[in-house]
Amino acid sequence: MEEKVLTIDTLLKEAADKTEVALNRYLTNEYAGDTVLADAMRYSVLGGGKRIRAFLVLTVAKLFGASEEAAMPFACAMEMVHAYSLIHDDLPCMDDDDLRRGKPSCHRKFDEATALLAGDTLLTYAFEVLASNEYVSHRSIRYAVQTLAKEAGALGMAGGQTLDLANSVSGYKELRKIHMMKTSALIRAACLLGYYAACDKPQKDDIMNLQLYAEAIGLAFQIHDDVLDVKSDTATLGKSIGSDEKNNKKTVLSFMTLAQAEEEEALLTLLAVEAVSDYMESDVLCKLAIWLLSRKK
Numbered sequence: 001m002e003e004k005v006l007t008i009d010t011l012l013k014e015a016a017d018k019t020e021v022a023l024n025r026y027l028t029n030e031y032a033g034d035t036v037l038a039d040a041m042r043y044s045v046l047g048g049g050k051r052i053r054a055f056l057v058l059t060v061a062k063l064f065g066a067s068e069e070a071a072m073p074f075a076c077a078m079e080m081v082h083a084y085s086l087i088h089d090d091l092p093c094m095d096d097d098d099l100r101r102g103k104p105s106c107h108r109k110f111d112e113a114t115a116l117l118a119g120d121t122l123l124t125y126a127f128e129v130l131a132s133n134e135y136v137s138h139r140s141i142r143y144a145v146q147t148l149a150k151e152a153g154a155l156g157m158a159g160g161q162t163l164d165l166a167n168s169v170s171g172y173k174e175l176r177k178i179h180m181m182k183t184s185a186l187i188r189a190a191c192l193l194g195y196y197a198a199c200d201k202p203q204k205d206d207i208m209n210l211q212l213y214a215e216a217i218g219l220a221f222q223i224h225d226d227v228l229d230v231k232s233d234t235a236t237l238g239k240s241i242g243s244d245e246k247n248n249k250k251t252v253l254s255f256m257t258l259a260q261a262e263e264e265e266a267l268l269t270l271l272a273v274e275a276v277s278d279y280m281e282s283d284v285l286c287k288l289a290i291w292l293l294s295r296k297k
Helices: 008-026 036-045 052-063 068-090 112-131 138-152 157-166 172-182 184-198 204-231 258-276 283-294
Strands: none
Touching (some): 008 052, 008 283, 036 112, 052 068, 052 184, 068 112, 068 138, 068 184, 112 138, 138 184, 157 184, 172 184, 172 204, 184 204, 204 283
8 A cells, every 4th residue: 555645734743733732732731831921821832833843753763763752842942932022023012913823912911010910921841841851861951051051142133133123234145144043043943953862972963954054945945925915915825914114124125025025935945945954864954944935825
């Protein structure tokens, strides 16, 4: 009987469902409490999102021989940090967005102070989850903690957000640097956490290839977001469109035409595929990179 080839949509759905179960377990009253803070955390983490970062953790871990059991705590930690970043991103002092994943953003559902604390708590809880992984070595945990802290910090996502808020970009090169920090950083962390779930003696070539893959799809992802912000609609995206224009923020389309932007993301996707194509069974990572080019939200 011919083996059925699963599509990326199916694989993403399966991984998202498994991640949701694990996140639900981490966010029960026993671990997160029974307060409005815990409610805000659950509201922001559960029941939505493509879980691409969790998918990357699980897929890279499998590629290098780790079990799903070993990779899942790292995947959940990634989703917690991502959710924290979205909560803070939507705040009035940042991007001031009212919608996230088709529902009111956290500060609209609750209030600004609760949203701020929910983000803070998800960030710290992510490191507790990383450190509590019983299925990997202490060395792997150390690499994972160091990597996620670095990529979420001053030289990664938070630093990129600071540059983005300054809104003083004068060219695509500067914008690309922001995207490398703000968007590619967490995707890079996801790929490396998947690797560390399998390997506690990392090889330089593997790290380099995974970083190149992550940086390329991260940049392509952000370009596609900028394109969707002008081509799509609120109902499809599940979040407000035109917020960058409203806030007078520079996007890729501030420095190139729509056709040039789509060509740039296609080239970045090719670069990502080339970075990992020599690994056996890397087809899922390659297909994901291509799938990201066609996503509608």
